[in-house]
Amino acid sequence: MDSIAFLTPLLDLQVLLTIAAGTLGGLVIGALPGLTATMGVALLIPLTFGMTPVMGLNMLIGIYIGGIYGGCVSSILLRTPGTPASAATVLDGYPMAQRGEAGKALGMATIASTIGGLIAAIVLATLAPQLAGIALEFGAPEYFALALFGLTIIASLSGDLLKGAISGLLGILISTVGADPISGVMRYTFGIQGFASGFAFTPALIGLFALSEVFTQMERIAADEEPIKTVSGRWPSRADMKESRGALIRGSLIGTLIGIIPGTGSGTASWISYNETRRASKTPEKFGTGYAPGIAATESANNAVCASALIPLLALGIPGDVVTAVLMGGLLIQGLAPGPMLFQTNPDVVVGMFGGTFIATIFMFIFGMALIPLFSRILMIPRRLLAMSIVVFCFIGAFSINLNPVDLYTMVGFGVLGWGMNKFGFSQAALCIALILGPLLESNLRRGLLQNDDNVLAFISTPITLLFLALTVLSAGWPFLSRAIQRRRAAQNI
Amino acid sequence: MFKTALLGAATAAIAATGALAADYPQRPIQVVVPYSAGGSTDLSMRVVADAFERAFDAQMVVRNQPGGGGGIGSSAAINARPDGYTLGAGAQGPLVIKPLIGGTDYQLDDVEFIGLYARSLQVMVACADAPFADYDAFIEYAKSDAPQVGNSGAGGANQISAEAFADAAGISIESVPFNGSSEARTACIGGHIDAMVASPAEAKAASEAGQMTPLFVMEDERIDLFPDTPTAVEKGVDFTWSSWKGLIGPKGMDEATVAWLRDAVEKVATDEEFVKTLTDMGEFVTYENGEEFEARARKDMETTKSVLKKLDMLGMNN
Numbered sequence: 036m037d038s039i040a041f042l043t044p045l046l047d048l049q050v051l052l053t054i055a056a057g058t059l060g061g062l063v064i065g066a067l068p069g070l071t072a073t074m075g076v077a078l079l080i081p082l083t084f085g086m087t088p089v090m091g092l093n094m095l096i097g098i099y100i101g102g103i104y105g106g107c108v109s110s111i112l113l114r115t116p117g118t119p120a121s122a123a124t125v126l127d128g129y130p131m132a133q134r135g136e137a138g139k140a141l142g143m144a145t146i147a148s149t150i151g152g153l154i155a156a157i158v159l160a161t162l163a164p165q166l167a168g169i170a171l172e173f174g175a176p177e178y179f180a181l182a183l184f185g186l187t188i189i190a191s192l193s194g195d196l197l198k199g200a201i202s203g204l205l206g207i208l209i210s211t212v213g214a215d216p217i218s219g220v221m222r223y224t225f226g227i228q229g230f231a232s233g234f235a236f237t238p239a240l241i242g243l244f245a246l247s248e249v250f251t252q253m254e255r256i257a258a259d260e261e262p263i264k265t266v267s268g269r270w271p272s273r274a275d276m277k278e279s280r281g282a283l284i285r286g287s288l289i290g291t292l293i294g295i296i297p298g299t300g301s302g303t304a305s306w307i308s309y310n311e312t313r314r315a316s317k318t319p320e321k322f323g324t325g326y327a328p329g330i331a332a333t334e335s336a337n338n339a340v341c342a343s344a345l346i347p348l349l350a351l352g353i354p355g356d357v358v359t360a361v362l363m364g365g366l367l368i369q370g371l372a373p374g375p376m377l378f379q380t381n382p383d384v385v386v387g388m389f390g391g392t393f394i395a396t397i398f399m400f401i402f403g404m405a406l407i408p409l410f411s412r413i414l415m416i417p418r419r420l421l422a423m424s425i426v427v428f429c430f431i432g433a434f435s436i437n438l439n440p441v442d443l444y445t446m447v448g449f450g451v452l453g454w455g456m457n458k459f460g461f462s463q464a465a466l467c468i469a470l471i472l473g474p475l476l477e478s479n480l481r482r483g484l485l486q487n488d489d490n491v492l493a494f495i496s497t498p499i500t501l502l503f504l505a506l507t508v509l510s511a512g513w514p515f516l517s518r519a520i521q522r523r524r525a526a527q528n529i
Numbered sequence: 530m531f532k533t534a535l536l537g538a539a540t541a542a543i544a545a546t547g548a549l550a551a552d553y554p555q556r557p558i559q560v561v562v563p564y565s566a567g568g569s570t571d572l573s574m575r576v577v578a579d580a581f582e583r584a585f586d587a588q589m590v591v592r593n594q595p596g597g598g599g600g601i602g603s604s605a606a607i608n609a610r611p612d613g614y615t616l617g618a619g620a621q622g623p624l625v626i627k628p629l630i631g632g633t634d635y636q637l638d639d640v641e642f643i644g645l646y647a648r649s650l651q652v653m654v655a656c657a658d659a660p661f662a663d664y665d666a667f668i669e670y671a672k673s674d675a676p677q678v679g680n681s682g683a684g685g686a687n688q689i690s691a692e693a694f695a696d697a698a699g700i701s702i703e704s705v706p707f708n709g710s711s712e713a714r715t716a717c718i719g720g721h722i723d724a725m726v727a728s729p730a731e732a733k734a735a736s737e738a739g740q741m742t743p744l745f746v747m748e749d750e751r752i753d754l755f756p757d758t759p760t761a762v763e764k765g766v767d768f769t770w771s772s773w774k775g776l777i778g779p780k781g782m783d784e785a786t787v788a789w790l791r792d793a794v795e796k797v798a799t800d801e802e803f804v805k806t807l808t809d810m811g812e813f814v815t816y817e818n819g820e821e822f823e824a825r826a827r828k829d830m831e832t833t834k835s836v837l838k839k840l841d842m843l844g845m846n847n
Contacts, residue, residue: 077566077593081575084806171657171719214598217706219683221632221846228604228634231597297715298708352734353715360711361567368572370809372734438594439601478708486677486705486721 041386045394050090054391057097058398064098065105066410068115068241068432072102077361080368088369088384093391095365099358100152100341100395103301104403107144107334108410112137113425115245115432119236120301120337122467123309125244127322127329134325135265137411142269143327144334145403146276147283151335152396154287155294155342159349160389164378167350169295175483176494178298180503182476185303187510188310189465196514202461206469207476209234216478217485229441234449238433239470242446243463246429247453249422266411269404271327279331282312286332290339295346300356301337302471308336314513338399342392348373349385553613553786557588560776561609562618563602565595569728573647573774573807574618580803584796598682599623600633607635611781613790616643619777619822622686625829629837630684631847637830641782644794645775645817645825647807650748651690652732652755653678654741658720664745664759667724671700676723678702681710684842687726690747690770693836694761697768717741729754730811747771770832774812775822791819 044050057079064075075098083091106121111128124144131140158166173181189203190196212223213233224230271279286308293304312332313322322329344355345362352374354360366373371381378385413421433446453463480494487493494500560578562571571593578589594602599622606617619642628636653667659676661667670676680688683706695702705722707713717725718740727741733754735741743758747770751760761768776794778787797803798816807814817825837843 074566077571080567080572081579084576084579170715174716174719174721215683216708217683219630219706219842219845224632226632228597228601228632231600231632232595235596298712347715351718351740352731352738353718354711357565360709363711364567364569364572364810367730368806368810372730374734374740375738376734437596437601438592439596474708482705482707485703 041383042390044087044089044383045093045387045390050093051394053086053090053094054097054394055398055402057094058101058395059402061098061101062105062399062402062406063101065102065118066108068109068113068245068428070432070435071118071237072099072106072120073358073361074436075099075102076358076365080361080365083365084368088366088371088381089387089391091369092362092365092384092388093395095362096345096388096391097395097398099362100338100392101399101402102358103337103341104145104148104334104399106337107148107330108141111140111144111330112410112413113245113421113428114248115425115428116237116240118301119240119471120305120340121333122240122244122302123305123333123464124330126309126333126464127324127326129248130323130325131327131330132266132411132414133263135263136267136325137263137414138267138269138407139271139275139327140325140330141407141411142404143271143275143279143330145269145400145407146271147279147286147331147334148338148403149396149400150283151287151290151337151339152342152399153393154284154335155291155339156389156392156396158291159342159346159392163346163350164375166295167347169292170297170347170351170353170355172497172499173296175479175486176497177499177503178475178479179483179494180500180507181296181299182472182479184503184507184510185307185472186468186476187507188306188468189462190511191310191314191514192462192464192468195460198461199465202456202463202465203469206466207473209239209466210470210473211477216474217481227441229439234445235433235437235439235442236470237436238442238446239449240467241429241433242449243453243467245425246446246450247457247463249425249429250450250454251457252418252422263414266408266414269407275327279328281315282328282331283335285312285315286335287339290336291343293336294340294343294355297347297353297355299475300344301340303475304336304340305333306468306471308332310510314510338396342396345388345392349377349388351375352377553789554587556614557590558614558616559590559592560616560618561602561606562591562593563595563599563606563620563623564593566593569649569810569812570618570620570774572810573812576803576806576810577646577776577797580797580800581793583802584800585793597632598627598685600627603627604634606777607639607779609779611641611779611783613778613782613786616776616778616790619645619773619775619826621772621826621829624777625826626684626686626689626833626837629830629833629844630842631844637826639780640823640826641778641780641787642819642823642826643776643778643787643790644798644819645773645815645822646794646798647774647812647814649772649774650729650746650752650813651687651726651770651772652729652746652758653691653694653724653744654717654727654732654736655724655744656717656720656722657740659723659742661723661744662742664764667744668698668700671695671698671702675701675703677705679705679707679713679716679722679725681713682706682708686772689833689836690772691726692840693770693832694747694766694768696836696839698761698766728811729813770829771813773822773825775817787819
C-alpha cells in the first residue's frame with residue numbers, strides 16, 4: 036500500500052510537533068474574540084515557505100482545526116463568539132456556564148468537535164473524489180434555495196413567530212448595506228467609505244451577543260452579585276452523552292455535507308444542525324436553556340466543516356470556505372496546484388494532508404481537554420471585573436479584524452441593538468442567521484435572474500432546488516404541523 | 530523677531546528632514562494591503578517584506594485593511610502622513626477603477642508610484658460545458674448569443690478587462706459578478722457560466738485537469754505557460770490587459786526618501802530568491818520604476834474610463 040508509506044513522514048517528531056504547535060496556536064487564536072482561524076492561517080503562511088509541503092500544510096490545517104474549535108471557548112464562557120462559526124454555540128453554552136457547568140459545556144464542545152472532525156476526516160479520506168462532484172452542482176438557483184431553507188430556522192428558533200420574523204427581516208435589511216452584489220452601486224452607506232463593504236460581520240456579532248450581554252448585566256450588577264462559584268468537571272455526564280448521541284451524528288453529517296458546498300461555511304452548518312437537532316428532539320423546549328445536545332449539534336457541525344471543506348479543495352481545486360481559500364494560497368506557494376491532478380502528481384501531499392487532518396483533530400482533543408479547567412476558571416473573576424474585561428475585548432476584537440475604526444461604531448451599535456432586542460423579547464439568533472444568509476440569498480437570487488433572463492422558473496427546475504424548496508416549506512410549516520399533531524394526540528388520549 | 534523665529538524654525542525643519550532622509554528608515558515601514566490576509570496581493574507583499582528585510586537592515590510590516598473592494602486600505606495609505614513609514618500595496622482595482630466609479634476619497638493623482646514588481650497576466654478561459662473551445666469559436670458564438678462571463682465582483686478588474694476586450698473585438702458579453710474570484714472559479718468548473726478571466730497558474734492546472742480551456746492570452750505575445758494559446762493581438766484585436774502589484778505611497782514624501790524606496794523596490798524585484806518564490810506562486814515577476822508604473826496605471830485608466838462609460842458606471846457612486 037503506497038498510501039501507508041505516504042503517512043510515514045507524519046510520524047517524524049518535528050512534523051508532529053509542528054502540527055501540535057499549529058493546533059495549539061489555532062486554539063488560542065480561535066478563543067480570542069476578533070482573531071479568526073482565517074487570520075491565523077493567513078498570517079502564518081510565510082512561515083511555511085521554508086518547510087516541506089506536508090509539514091507546512093499540516094501546520095496550517097492544525098491552525099484551522101484548532102481555530103474553529105477554539106471559538107467555542109469564548110462563546111460558552113463570555114457569550115462572545117470568537118469566530119462566526121461558534122455563534123450558535125452561544126445559545127446553549129452560555130446558559131450552561133452561567134448555571135455553573137462551564138467545564139461540562141466545554142467538555143461537550145470538545146468531544147463534539149472531535150467527533151465531527153473525525154467523521155468528516157474519514158469521509159475526506161475515503162470519498163473525497165466521489166463527493167466533490169456535489170460542489171459542482173451548485174449554481175445560483177441551488178444556493179438561493181439553500182439560503183431560503185436556512186432562513187426558515189428563524190421560524191422555529193424564535194418563540195414568538197412575529198417577533199422572530201421582524202428580527203429576521205431586520206437582519207436581511209442590515210445585510211443589504213454596502214455595495215450591491217451585482218451592479219456595485221453603494222446602498223445605505225450615506226457616503227461613509229468605511230461602510231462600502233457593509234457592516235463587518237464579526238464586529239456585528241461581537242456587539243450583538245457580547246456587548247449587549249454586558250449591558251444587560253450592568254442593569255442588575257448594581258446589587259453586588261457573587262461570581263459563579265462552581266465551574267464543574269470537564270466530562271459531561273453519561274446522561275448528557277446519551278441524550279447527545281443523535282445530535283453528534285446529525286451535526287457531523289450536516290457539517291460534512293455543508294462543508295462540501297463551496298461558499299457556505301461553518302456558520303451556516305452550525306445553525307442548520309442546531310435547528311435540525313432541535314426539531315428531531317423529544318424535548319425541543321430545553322434548547323436554549325443550557326442543554327448539552329445543543330452544544331453537541333453546533334460544535335460537531337462546525338468542526339466537520341473543516342475537514343470536509345478540504346474535499347472540494349483537494350479534489351477539484353475549489354476552496355469550500357474562506358480559510359481553505361487561504362490554504363489554497365499555501366499550496367500554490369509550495370508549487371502545488373490543487374485540483375484533480377494533485378492526486379496523481381503529488382499523492383504524498385494529498386495523503387499527508389488526510390493524515391494531518393486526523394492528527395490535528397486528536398491534538399485538538401488533547402489540548403482542549405487539558406485546558407478546560409484553566410479556561411473555565413475565568414468565570415470565577417468577580418462579575419464587575421469580568422464585564423469590564425469583556426468590554427475591552429469587544430473593542431480590541433472588533434478593531435483587530437479590519438483595522439477599520441468604523442467597525443467599532445458597528446460593534447457598539449449592534450451592542451445597543453442586541454440589548455434592546457433582548458429586553459423586548461426579539462431573537463438575536465434570528466438576526467444573526469439573517470446576517471449570515473441574507474447576502475447568500477440576495478446575490479444568488481439576483482445572479483440567477485441575470486443568468487436566466489429574469490425567468491423565475493429556473494429556480495424550481497433542478498432536483499436540488501426542488502429538494503431544498505420542499506424542505507423550506509416543510510420547515511416553515513413545522514411549528515404549525517407539530518402543534519396540530521400534538522393536539523390530535525391530546526384529543527386521542529382523552 | 531517673529532520672522533527670524535519662523536525662518537529659524539523653517540531651517541531647523543529642513544535640516545531635520547534632511548537628517549531623517551539620510552537615516553531613513555529608522556523605524557519599521559508599514560505597508561497597508563487593502564485586502565484580507567491570504568490573497569495574492571497580501572501574500573506577494575509578504576514575500577516582498579521578507580526579501581526587503583533580507584536585503585536591508587530594516588523592517589517592513591504588512592498590515593491588512595480590507596473592505597470596499599480595496600478602497601478603504603488604499604485610502605489609508607494614500608492619505609497617510611508622508612513620512613515614508615506608511616506605504617501601500619498598489620493594486621489596479623482600488624487605484625485605477627474605484628476612483629472612476631466614485632465614492633473614494635482619493636484619485637489616481639494623489640498616488641506616489643514607487644515601483645512595480647509583478648504583473649498578473651490574464652487568460653480568458655472557456656468553462657466546463659461551454660459551447661466553444663477556442664478563440665474563433667468563442668467569437669463566432671458571441672455573434673449570436675452573449676456568452677456569460679464570470680468575474681470576481683462588480684466593477685472589479687476582471688469585469689473591466691472582459692468588457693474592454695468585448696469592446697475591442699466588437700462582440701457583446703453578459704458579465705456575471707461573483708463574490709470573489711474563487712466563487713467565479715467554482716461556477717466556471719461547475720459549468721454554470723460560459724467563460725471567465727483567470728490567472729495563468731489557475732488556468733494551467735484547471736486546463737490540464739480538463740476543467741477549463743484557455744481561449745486567448747491578454748498579452749502582446751504568447752506566454753511560456755501556454756505556447757499553443759493565441760493572443761488577442763495576433764487574432765487582430767488590439768487588446769492587452771494585465772493586473773499588477775507594486776508599492777505606492779502618499780504624495781508629498783521627501784525626495785530622498787522616495788529615491789531610497791525606489792532603489793529598494795528595484796533591488797527586491799531583482800533578487801533571485803524573491804523572483805523564484807513569486808514565480809512559484811504564479812506571478813509574472815517584472816520590474817518597472819515609478820514613472821513606468823505610473824504611465825501604466827494612467828493607460829489602464831483611459832481604457833477603464835471608456836469601458837465604464839459604456840456600462841454606465843462612470844461616477845456611479847459619487
